[in-house]
Amino acid sequence: MAFSECGHTARRLGMLTAVHVATSSRNWTLSALSIVVSERHTDTSGIHARRLRSPLQEMSMPQVMSRVARAGLATNALARAASKAQPVARTSDFGFAASRSVSRPVRAMASAATTTEKVAEAPKPIYLKDYTAPDYKFAKVVLDFELGEEVTVVGNTIAVEPTFTAGGDPRPLFLNGDPTVQLESVTVDGTALDAADYVLTPKGLTITAPPAVPFELKITTTIKPQENTELEGLYKSSGNFCTQCEAEGFRRITFYQDRPDVMSEFTTKITADKAKYPVLLSNGNLVDSGELDGGKHFTVWEDPFPKPAYLFALVAGDLGMIEDTFTTKSGREVALRIYVEEHNLDKADWAMVSLVKSMKWDEDVFGLEYDLDLFNIVAVDDFNMGAMENKSLNIFNSRLVLATPTTATDMDYSAIEGVVAHEYFHNWTGNRVTCRDWFQLSLKEGLTVYRDQEFSADMNSRGVKRIGDVARLRMSQFPQDAGPMAHPIRPESYIKMDNFYTVTIYEKGAEVVRMYETLLGKDGFRKGMDLYFARHDGQAVTCDDFLAAMADANDADLTAFKPWYSQAGTPTLDVTTEYDSDAKTFTMTCTQSIAGTPGQSDKSPVLMPIAVGLLAPDGSDMELVLDGDAVKGETTKVLRLSESSQTFVFKCVGEKPVPSILRNFSAPVRLTTDLTQEDLIFLMANDSDQFNRWEAGQTLTRSLLLDLVAKAGEGETLVMDQKIVDAMRNIVNLAKEKGADKAFIARAMALPSEGELSEMVSPADPDVIHAARDFVVKTLAKELKSELMWTMKDNTSEKYERDGESRAARTLKNMCLGLLSYLEDPEIDAEALARFKSADNMTDQISALSALSGRADCEARTEAIDMFYEQWKHDPLIMNKWLGLQAGAALPNNVENVKRLTEHPAFDIKNPNKVYSLVGGFVGGTPTNFHAADGSGYEFLGDIVLKIDKLNGGVAARMVGGFTRWRKYDEKRRVMMKAQLERIVGTEGLSENVFEIVSKSLE
């Protein structure tokens, strides 16, 4: 999946709001939401938050007993099974024995439950170490959906095959389920089972003694998709039926071994009212369709590729469609179709263009072709995540499909391009080769994020793309790695899988994949990929299998690389240097360490590639001769650090160089060096590695800002360092040069965010950080006003174009406007308003609005906000931008505005996009509002999380992530945030999703 991303930064976070933010220099930070995740994946995961209370309240005594029995493995059949050679609690989710309960009883469940019930119901973590392969495989599955307005009937016929040899006691077959699924009947080889033959609980259905030979299992269930607000399983969005099954949504449709290592061939029949639902889609090829009595019709779909249930999809609705074709390199003609609501048909072209480019790129770069004759994308408005890679039927959050220049920003376009590619690339990395269990999620997500990053780099500016990806990693993932939810890219345990669709799994996972490429080279990486597919096509495998393929294809020993999968936390890399002018050697001493993280105090050193260059005094790259390395003529060398500390010696270094360390951010670490301010200014001007040129400026301004934060904290007068002003002036003036890389210049003008700074200060006082950063931005805006005005005007074009150069000029112009808005000058306000009114595209319009959005008591602001609403109130996606912009604005006491907006017709608490925009926009917006000293921002978040949790636990869990870093802050704020967490965890009927995040935050 893709998170719901916010443009670059946000796209994985599921917050729309950051998109525009990022287009202006107004600094929003998403770090408070770091728990949330990465944007691309949307991962949806999971089970929909079954309410903890629901199981108990509607159960008869025998049901309660059977549930308790299941938890304690007490039925006869189960007891027999448990005494066998594999004493596994087969009734647990996923084939993992639920071996431990959470350490504390759950207060949330205390209400009506007896002690026994409480114990039975406590959310239990599932552990990687408890994995066992399934006892039964499903060779074929035939699903039969009768979609109805009141009730939907689901027939599910499975060809079951035991994986063990016949003989001995029967082994129970556990099928995951959900309290929202009503069991109507179950038969084995045509004979109906009676109640004594199975155990039904809120977690699933156990057939206690199935045949030990192949048999046909038929289950009929009824569900009510129209009442499904969790948006997992089968649900309705804007009147259409759609599904989201990753990670654990399929069990909300029917009883099934809902685990990724059970792969099956699916045939799906869909029957529905023809007038209401003219389009009926599922995975694979359409093999039959026809009319039925009573105004109904049907389709039958066959997917020849075995897949886990999480890749199942169904769509039924009244949708329009655009169509194109793609011919694969081996000549297969593929029909490409994008389904959207009729009135949005003019907005789907960019998604189609992106799809065609992705298909071609995957053939060119990885030799991977599409494997069916049809590829469908469907856009839906109500979607928890960004998009989902269901085999041949991708389902997308509509904001990642729909775009025209007047309705979508340049960042929206990039997000669409990246996410369409991401989901398409999953066809191989995720679908053809899938994960054995959900602990291996990064196997498909880290790899696919890496692939979509490379695709976007090839389609756009490689250096600027890399800078954006690293900035996001630092803003969202580094805080997660340093907080209570820190987990390795292959976690050891979880309560709700939904909560592990994180920036760590996605973004750090992608960095880990990138390190293989850096260590093995592009060709070596490709060889590893080829071997991975040759070995594992059609299988459900592990991260270890991927590492083994990389190692074996290159005859490399990657043992020292393994801790990247098992260790949480961001390593620190310290590099000190020494030049010996007599020996003409340059020595680098590299030392690595990782701080302890929850549950992991002992860490091992890990193999990391450190890409290094040496700059001569004239700014050119030196040719590098590394002691012990025969390769000559290179100007970048990759050092392999695998010990705690190692020394590398460069020979024949004629003059004292300035080192460029960790080029292209070759490992996801925090770097400290002995570079001086002069060295950094030199690198900013000269480094041939674009990433490090940017990084030098960031390091410089970060240290200036941290100095000022310390001074502001002491109440000292703040003084700007003239060297920084001059360095920034040089950057802005680069735009005057012919052929200037304006996208890079805009990036280099952006200062480290308040969120990034707060991670480096302990304890963090958001008011002080805000004051220091605001001082720097205002001073720069004042000192550079004429340069900024000139650059803004010089890059203003008559007419909208979408080519790379025009987009770069637009970004730079809007960056200038954003900086100028800090002057709080009525002339600039008037300029912004004029630009707002004359804008012929959404990027410019929203940037001008953003420049005004933080201006208190400003008529131009009010006018623009109202005009924008009147112009776009018919378009829900654009209203997300309107909500997000206001939510994150740097207005005093903005929480009151945000509360009012929760009552506004443009807001809908059931729609994840709206929640991400308004609530996420507030939490990730101006820190002085969310962290207001009176606690009003915290109280607002606490209140609304509890409201959202009643509807959608997954979305609520993302929002409550705003509190997870509470220990970072000053005493007063710590107390208030902790109080909110305690209030939430003590609330009755909490979802498991929110429970897990909150209880871990409090541990």
Ligand SMILES: [Zn+2]
């Ligand atoms: Zn994905």
